[in-house]
Every structure is written in C-alpha cells, then in structure tokens.
Amino acid sequence: MLQNDFYSKENHGEFEVLDLGDFELDRGGKLPNAKLAYATHGKLNSSGDNAILFPVMFSGTSGSLKHYVAPGLAMDPDKYFVVIPNQLGNGLSSSPHNTPDPYSMSKFPKLSISDDVRAQHQLCEHLGIKSIELVTGWSMGAQQTYEWAIRYPDMVKRAAPIAGTAKCTPHDALYVDVYCDALRSDPAWNGGEYTTANAVDTGLRRLANIFALMGVCTEFYKQEQWKNLDFKSKDEFLTGFWQGWFAPMDPNALLAMADKWKHGDSSEPYGGDLGKALGRIQAKTAVIAFSEDMFFPVRDCKAEQELIPNSELHVIDTLWGHFAMLGLAEEDFKEINRILAQLLAS
Amino acid sequence: MLQNDFYSKENHGEFEVLDLGDFELDRGGKLPNAKLAYATHGKLNSSGDNAILFPVMFSGTSGSLKHYVAPGLAMDPDKYFVVIPNQLGNGLSSSPHNTPDPYSMSKFPKLSISDDVRAQHQLCEHLGIKSIELVTGWSMGAQQTYEWAIRYPDMVKRAAPIAGTAKCTPHDALYVDVYCDALRSDPAWNGGEYTTANAVDTGLRRLANIFALMGVCTEFYKQEQWKNLDFKSKDEFLTGFWQGWFAPMDPNALLAMADKWKHGDSSEPYGGDLGKALGRIQAKTAVIAFSEDMFFPVRDCKAEQELIPNSELHVIDTLWGHFAMLGLAEEDFKEINRILAQLLAS
Numbered sequence: 022m023l024q025n026d027f028y029s030k031e032n033h034g035e036f037e038v039l040d041l042g043d044f045e046l047d048r049g050g051k052l053p054n055a056k057l058a059y060a061t062h063g064k065l066n067s068s069g070d071n072a073i074l075f076p077v078m079f080s081g082t083s084g085s086l087k088h089y090v091a092p093g094l095a096m097d098p099d100k101y102f103v104v105i106p107n108q109l110g111n112g113l114s115s116s117p118h119n120t121p122d123p124y125s126m127s128k129f130p131k132l133s134i135s136d137d138v139r140a141q142h143q144l145c146e147h148l149g150i151k152s153i154e155l156v157t158g159w160s161m162g163a164q165q166t167y168e169w170a171i172r173y174p175d176m177v178k179r180a181a182p183i184a185g186t187a188k189c190t191p192h193d194a195l196y197v198d199v200y201c202d203a204l205r206s207d208p209a210w211n212g213g214e215y216t217t218a219n220a221v222d223t224g225l226r227r228l229a230n231i232f233a234l235m236g237v238c239t240e241f242y243k244q245e246q247w248k249n250l251d252f253k254s255k256d257e258f259l260t261g262f263w264q265g266w267f268a269p270m271d272p273n274a275l276l277a278m279a280d281k282w283k284h285g286d287s288s289e290p291y292g293g294d295l296g297k298a299l300g301r302i303q304a305k306t307a308v309i310a311f312s313e314d315m316f317f318p319v320r321d322c323k324a325e326q327e328l329i330p331n332s333e334l335h336v337i338d339t340l341w342g343h344f345a346m347l348g349l350a351e352e353d354f355k356e357i358n359r360i361l362a363q364l365l366a367s
Numbered sequence: 368m369l370q371n372d373f374y375s376k377e378n379h380g381e382f383e384v385l386d387l388g389d390f391e392l393d394r395g396g397k398l399p400n401a402k403l404a405y406a407t408h409g410k411l412n413s414s415g416d417n418a419i420l421f422p423v424m425f426s427g428t429s430g431s432l433k434h435y436v437a438p439g440l441a442m443d444p445d446k447y448f449v450v451i452p453n454q455l456g457n458g459l460s461s462s463p464h465n466t467p468d469p470y471s472m473s474k475f476p477k478l479s480i481s482d483d484v485r486a487q488h489q490l491c492e493h494l495g496i497k498s499i500e501l502v503t504g505w506s507m508g509a510q511q512t513y514e515w516a517i518r519y520p521d522m523v524k525r526a527a528p529i530a531g532t533a534k535c536t537p538h539d540a541l542y543v544d545v546y547c548d549a550l551r552s553d554p555a556w557n558g559g560e561y562t563t564a565n566a567v568d569t570g571l572r573r574l575a576n577i578f579a580l581m582g583v584c585t586e587f588y589k590q591e592q593w594k595n596l597d598f599k600s601k602d603e604f605l606t607g608f609w610q611g612w613f614a615p616m617d618p619n620a621l622l623a624m625a626d627k628w629k630h631g632d633s634s635e636p637y638g639g640d641l642g643k644a645l646g647r648i649q650a651k652t653a654v655i656a657f658s659e660d661m662f663f664p665v666r667d668c669k670a671e672q673e674l675i676p677n678s679e680l681h682v683i684d685t686l687w688g689h690f691a692m693l694g695l696a697e698e699d700f701k702e703i704n705r706i707l708a709q710l711l712a713s
Contacts, residue, residue, distance in 0.1 A: 191588035191601050192580075199580050202573060206552040227548060234538075234545050235580075239664050242537035255537055315661070318585050 022125050025218040027269040028112040033084035036060045036113060039144050044109075047139075048131045048284075052124065057140045058113035059083060059106040061148075062090045063098030069151035073103045074141065076158040076165035078346070079278050080270060083107050086159070088348065095361035101154060106141045108161065110277030117213075117273030126273055127213030134161075134285045138168040145176075155365055156304070157181035159346040160317070161278065164189075164285040167325075170302045171287045179364050180304040183357070184317045184343055187287040187325050188295055196235065196316045197283040203227035204272055213273055221272045226264050228275070233263040238313035238342040246340055250349060299328035306332035307364045309357065313342040335360050368471050371564040373615040374458040379430035382406045382459060385490050390455075393485075394477045394630075398470065403486045404459035405429060405452040407494075408436045409444030415497035419449045420487065422504040422511035424692070425624050426616060429453050432505070434694065441707035447500060452487045454507065456623030463559075463619030472619055473559030480507075480631045484514040491522075501711055502650070503527035505692040506663070507624065510535075510631040513671075516648045517633045525710050526650040529703070530663045530689055533633040533671050534641055542581065542662045543629040549573035550618055559619055567618045572610050574621070579609040584659035584688040592686055596695060645674035652678035653710045655703065659688040681706050 030036065036058045044055035060083035065072060073096055077085060083105040090096045090103045107113040109132050117129035124130060145153070156169045156177050163185020170180040171187070186193070207224030209215050237246075247258035267275070288298040306329050310322035319336055326334040339345040339353050348354030376382065382404045390401035406429035411418060419442055423431060429451040436442045436449045453459040455478050463475035470476060491499070502515045502523050509531020516526040517533070532539070553570030555561050583592075593604035613621070634644040652675050656668035665682055672680045685691040685699050694700030 190585065191591075192585035195576070195580055195588065195601070195605075199576050202576065203549065203552075206549075206573065208554070227552065230541070230545050230548065231577075234541055239536065239538035239662070240666065242541065243667070245537075255541070259541075316585070320586065321589070 022121055023118040023218060023271070025112070025118050025271050027218070027271070028116075028119070033082045033113060034060060034087060036083050036107070039147055041140055041143060044136070044140065046130055047133045047135045050130045052109070052115055052120070052130060055109065055115045055140070057106060057109065057115075057144055059104060059144060060087070061105075062087070062103040063101050065102040065149060069149045070154070071101050072145070072150040072153050073101045074145075074153055074156045074169065075103060075105045076137065076141065076156070076162045077105065077108055077111065078158070078160040078162045079282055080267065080275060081162070082111055082113050086346070089358070095358045095365055102150070104144070104148065104150070106137070106144060108137055108278055108281070109140060110274055110281070112271055112274040116271065117277055118218075118271045129273060129277055132277060132281050134164045134168050134281055134287070135172070137165055137281070138172055141165070141169070142173060153177050155179040155181065155361070157183065157361060158185070159183040160185045160343065161282050161285070164282065164287075167299075168287045170304045170306065171298050174301050174303040177304040179306070180302065181307045181309060181361055181364055183309040183346055184311050184314055184322070186285075186317060186321055187299060189283055189285045190321055193316050194283045197279050200228045200231045201276055201279050203231055204275060210272070213276070215272065218271065222268065224272060225267045225270065229263040229267040230259065232267070233259050235315040236263070236342060236344045238315065238340055240313070241340040241342065244340065295325070296328045299325060300330065302329050302332075304331070305364065305367060307335055307360055308332060309335045309337065309360055311342060311345040312336055312338045313340060315342055317343060368467055369464040369564060369617070371458070371464050371617050373564070373617070374462075374465070379428045379459060380406060380433060382429050382453070385493055387486055387489060390482070390486065392476055393479045393481045396476045398455070398461055398466070398476060401455065401486070402461045403452060403455065403490055405450060405490060406433070407451075408433070408449040409447050411448040411495060415495045416500070417447050418491070418496040418499050419447045420491075420499055420502045420515065421449055421451045422483065422487065422502070422508045423451065423454060423457065424504070424506035424508045425628055426613065426621060427508070428457060428459050432692070435704070441704045441711055448496070450490070450494065450496070452483070452490060454483055454624055454627070455486060456620055456627070458617055458620040462617065463623055464617045475619060475623055478623060478627050480510045480514050480627055480633070481518070483511050483627070484518055487511070487515070488519060499523050501525040501527065501707070503529065503707060504531070505529040506531045506689065507628050507631070510628065510633075513645075514633045516650045516652065517644050520647050520649040523650040525652070526648065527653045527655060527707055527710055529655040529692055530657050530660055530668070532631075532663060532667055533645060535629055535631045536667055539662050540629045543625050546574045546577045547622055547625050549577055550621060556618070559622070561618065564617065568614065570618060571613045571616065575609040575613040576605065578613070579605050581661040582609070582688060582690045584661065584686055586659070587686040587688065590686065641671070642674045645671060646676065648675050648678075650677070651710065651713060653681055653706055654678060655681045655683065655706055657688060657691040658682055658684045659686060661688055663689060
C-alpha cells in the first residue's frame with residue numbers, strides 16, 4: 022500500500038463506498054474485501070425505476086464529469102437518480118495503492134470491464150434500482166455501457182455509449198500498449214513497486230504527452246484552440262492541461278484501468294461473435310462518436326452501431342477529438358446534452 | 368565516434384561521397400570536412416538538364432526507395448539522371464557516429480532542411496546539373512522538395528512533394544517530440560554518449576512502436592492488412608516490420624534528422640510568410656497526400672498546395688497511411704508512379 026492524497030473527497034467530491042465482499046474476478050482470482058466507490062445525485066423514486074448510470078472513463082473518477090449532472094441538463098437530478106460508479110482500480114474504489122498485501126501495488130489482480138459491470142449490478146441491488154432509464158459513459162465508460170446493455174438487456178431501457186467500443190480494436194490496443202510502456206519507462210518504476218506517490222513523474226509525463234498527441238486532433242493544434250482555455254502556448258497547454266491532469270495519479274491505478282481497456286471485449290461470452298453480443302441489446306441506443314477521434318474513430322463506432330437493433334449513430338463534429346466529452350467547447354457540451362435529452366424523451 | 372556496421376554499401380547499395388569542405392550551417396556553427404553521400408542512376412545528358420532529384424525521408428538512405436527508379440517507371444534511369452542524396456546526419460553522410468570530435472555523437476551540430484538543400488545544390492554543381500526536371504521526395508523528402516522549389520525556383524521545372532509540408536505543423540512537431548523522448552528514455556541513452564551501436568535497443572523499440580501507432584491507419588490493423596506482408600500476427604508485424612526497421616539505426620542519427628523535421632520551415636527566410644515562400648515556386652507542382660496519414664493529414668498538405676501558383680493536389684486513398692510511399696501495396700506504388708509520370712510528361 023502507498024499513501025496517495027490525491028484520492029480524497031476534497032479532490033473528487035462526495036462519494037460513498039459499497040463493500041462488495043470477496044469479489045470473484047472474471048479473469049481469475051478474487052479481490053478480497055472489495056470496495057466500490059460511487060456518487061449519487063438526486064433521489065430514487067419508490068418504484069426504483071428512475072435511475073441513470075454514468076460509469077467513468079480511463080483516469081476518471083465520480084467527480085470528473087459531474088458537470089453533466091445538473092438541473093436543466095439531460096441528466097437532471099431533480100428527475101433522475103444519477104449514479105456514477107467508479108471503476109474498480111481507479112484510485113477511489115479498491116485499487117493497487119489502497120489494497121493490502123498480498124494484492125497490493127504490482128500484485129493487484131487483473132480486472133475486466135465485466136467485473137466493473139457485475140459490481141455495479143450489485144450496487145443497483147443495494148440501492149434498490151429495478152430498471153435503468155439510461156446507461157451512458159465515455160470511452161471506458163462506453164465499454165461499460167455496452168457491457169451493461171449486453172449483459173443485462175432486460176434492465177437497461179436506453180444506452181448511449183460515447184466514443185468507445187464494445188470490443189477493443191487492434192489499433193486501440195496498440196495505443197494502450199504504447200502509453201503503458203511510456204509510463205513504465207520511468208527509472209523509478211521499479212516493477213510497479215515505486216516507493217512514493219510522486220516517484221513516477223517522468224513516466225506520467227510521457228503518458229500525458231501521448232494523450233496530448235492523440236487526444237485532440239491535428240487541426241486543434243494548428244488553430245491553437247488551446248487559446249480558448251487561456252493557455253499562452255502549446256507548451257503551456259501540454260504542461261498545464263495534459264501533464265497536469267495525469268501528474269497526481271497513481272501509476273498502478275492507470276495500468277489497472279488500461280489493462281481492462283485493452284482486454285475489453287463484450288463479445289467474449291458469445292464466442293467472440295460481436296453481432297450476437299450486440300444483437301442482444303434491447304435498449305434504445307444512441308451511439309455517439311466524435312469526428313476527429315484518433316483512437317475511437319467514427320468508423321469503428323459505426324461498425325458496432327450497425328449491429329445494434331434499435332440504434333442510431335450521432336457524429337459530433339469537433340476539433341476536440343476524443344476529448345470532446347470534457348465539454349470544454351460549449352457547443353460539444355450542448356450537443357451531447359441534446360442527444361442524451363432526446364434519447365431520454367423517446 | 369562509434370562503429371556501426373549498418374551504414375555500409377552492403378546494406379544500402381552503392382553510393383558515392385562528395386566532400387563539401389567546411390560546411391556553414393544555417394542554425395549556426397559549421398560541419399568541418401562535411402561529406403554528402405549520394406547514389407545516382409542513369410546518365411546526365413550533355414546539356415545537363417535531364418536530372419531528377421529524389422531526397423530521402425526520416426530514417427531513410429539512398430537505398431530505401433530505389434525501387435521507384437527503374438526502366439518503365441516514372442523515374443526511368445534510361446531517360447533521366449536520378450540523384451538520391453542522403454540527408455546530412457542520416458548515417459551515410461556526415462553523421463554523429465562518423466564525425467570526429469569535437470562534433471561527435473551528442474556534440475553533433477544542429478542541422479536544418481536548408482542545409483541539406485544547399486549541400487545538394489553544391490552536389491548538382493559538382494555533377495554538372497544545370498536544371499532539374501523533377502524534385503520529389505516523401506515526408507522529410509517532401510520538406511526538402513519544398514525547400515528546393517522555393518530556394519531555387521529557376522532551377523526546378525517540376526516538384527512533387529509527397530506526404531510532407533513546407534512548414535512543420537504544431538501537431539507534427541509534437542509527434543517528433545514524443546518519439547524522440549521515447550528514444551531517449553532508454554536506460555543506456557547516457558545523454559547521447561551510449562557506448563555500443565546496439566545499446567539503445569529499448570529506446571529504438573519504443574520509437575518504433577510510436578511509428579507503428581501513427582504510421583498506418585487504425586483500419587489497417589482492423590483489417591489485419593499485415594497479412595499481405597506474410598506476417599502471422601500483429602505482434603509479429605510490430606517486431607518484424609517496425610522494430611526491425613529501426614533496430615539497426617544509430618539513435619543520434621535519428622535525432623539529428625528528427626530535429627531538422629521539427630524545425631523545418633521553408634518560410635523562415637520570408638519572414639514566416641508561407642504564402643510568400645510557396646508563391647515563389649515556378650515549378651509545375653503535384654502535391655501528393657495519403658488519405659489516412661495521421662501526421663501529415665490531407666488538409667495540411669492541401670492548405671500548402673493552395674498557396675502554390677501552378678499546382679494540383681492528388682489524394683491517394685490507402686490504408687497504409689503515411690507509409691503508403693513504401694509502395695508495399697501495389698496499387699499505391701502504381702498510383703504514385705502514375706502521378707509522377709503524368710507530371711514528367713506535362
């Protein structure tokens with residue numbers, strides 16, 4: 022275990038913790054005394070059917086995208102009970118730095134997207150949720166969204182996977198390998214047994230730069246769109262935005278999530294038949310893709326959408342590429358909300 | 368200096384060497400007893416006006432793309448005198464590993480694209496070339512092509528910059544930074560003073576993987592196009608193709624070229640006015656771009672083409688992305704040849 026003050030309520034907002042008990046993992050082994058951290062907004066109604074589930078992305082927590090949950094927006098807490106579950110391994114839930122031996126740090130077990138979704142299903146039972154109005158999530162949140170809609174088709178009325186896929190593509194897996202290798206390249210990495218929370222700063226910086234390279238599109242840099250965030254130079258954008266984002270995080274937590282990302286494949290229980298898996302979905306589904314996404318390109322999202330019975334593809338044209346979901350461009354934020362509101366109204 | 372047997376005629380084909388003398392560099396300082404290695408195919412005619420200049424890309428040598436020079440192809444050595452100059456710093460010309468102190472290894476001076484082109488102009492004088500039928504090159508070869516057509520407009524009748532830009536874009540510069548940082552991340556890097564030719568193998572592998580990530584498009588991997596090269600798996604393609612390509616190279620040579628790439632800006636002598644620089648071009652110009660190029664996207668090539676008086680844009684639709692120029696897909700090779708032949712016939 023390792024002290025890391027980043028993973029606090031001060032930094033990520035209020036959250037609660039569900040004790041999952043000894044949690045069996047789909048890739049073998051178990052996570053003893055597993056904890057699932059989650060945040061809720063709004064109130065569950067008496068019939069237990071006004072819930073929205075909003076799982077989080079790589080490197081995210083229940084605090085990262087909570088600006089999507091507010092009165093007047095699609096995910097309105099005056100109307101819906103919005104649950105934001107943290108990923109297992111993300112730093113707030115059971116994670117390498119906060120799990121005691123023999124599962125601490127480099128010895129943390131391999132997780133899968135399906136583990137997250139099964140844990141979240143347990144959370145729904147705990148909270149009394151009977152059916153879900155909408156599951157939506159971005160990137161790894163989309164992976165969880167797909168897994169939810171495929172695994173529990175009766176329970177999910179609507180789904181909106183945003184810039185993510187049900188099955189990790191070979192190029193996407195390569196992207197994960199490259200940034201994980203960059204993270205591990207730090208001289209202080211020590212096989213995952215670094216000795217202070219900030220020891221792997223060089224590796225985190227390298228990982229951040231690879232996200233900077235592929236996270237927004239080439240034209241974003243040409244047009245110097247970082248000026249809209251009040252950065253004074255590209256270098257300041259790299260330092261203040263990308264490196265600043267990853268710098269406080271636990272490297273083993275990032276690797277735990279990345280490994281799930283890379284191995285994400287909701288078709289596995291169906292013999293690897295993606296058509297069969299996606300064909301199970303009963304939810305009315307809005308697949309959202311970003312026009313310039315360099316690791317979840319529109320065509321990959323479209324190929325999966327076409328296998329989902331009651332689905333539509335929405336492509337949002339944005340220079341923010343994969344990171345349009347942060348909603349830092351007002352028009353992206355509005356358009357994402359418009360599509361989610363439309364889906365919820367249908 | 369460091370022994371590196373990779374840079375031999377056995378590996379790169381026949382080449383000759385021009386002594387440039389003490390060569391003044393545009394970014395300051397000089398390269399004493401500078402050598403320019405070059406290969407020629409065909410014969411110069413008596414009026415000295417049947418030359419084609421075919422400068423090389425990052426990591427390339429005069430041997431890399433010589434399959435484009437053959438009877439029956441656009442660059443026909445029975446008709447043209449084809450000169451393939453190596454870049455300064457590329458391992459065959461004066462380079463970090465073969466230059467004596469005080470300019471050896473990490474102390475090798477900073478070069479620029481304009482240095483290459485001035486050295487090549489000296490080579491043309493040496494060979495008796497009066498005017499040039501065509502300058503063409505890919506990637507960093509395109510940078511040199513632009514520099515030629517802008518710097519010596521009277522001498523260049525036709526130009527075909529392929530998948531490259533006259534001015535390095537901010538995203539492209541970030542790409543260079545990321546792969547150079549990956550190269551330097553090797554524990555044996557030692558500030559560029561590694562002690563054996565193969566010491567920096569981890570860094571070279573990391574660099575190679577970043578090229579694998581951005582060098583061909585996402586769909587290439589999805590369709591498992593590497594099967595067309597008889598690789599049995601994606602991993603084998605990474606190891607055999609990308610890592611195998613870079614593994615024998617000298618890291619300081621790659622950095623010397625990369626630094627030129629990043630600082631490439633043919634508009635610099637014209638106050639940074641790209642319109643003014645490209646407006647100087649008198650050559651009939653065919654700008655060639657590859658549809659899925661992830662670091663020289665079509666729109667960046669198009670933006671420059673539109674500033675060139677007598678020019679046309681040709682976009683080749685290919686899953687090979689930036690690396691379509693290798694011509695490993697027969698249709699790419701044919702299409703590039705067709706465009707070059709058309710340009711030469713006009």
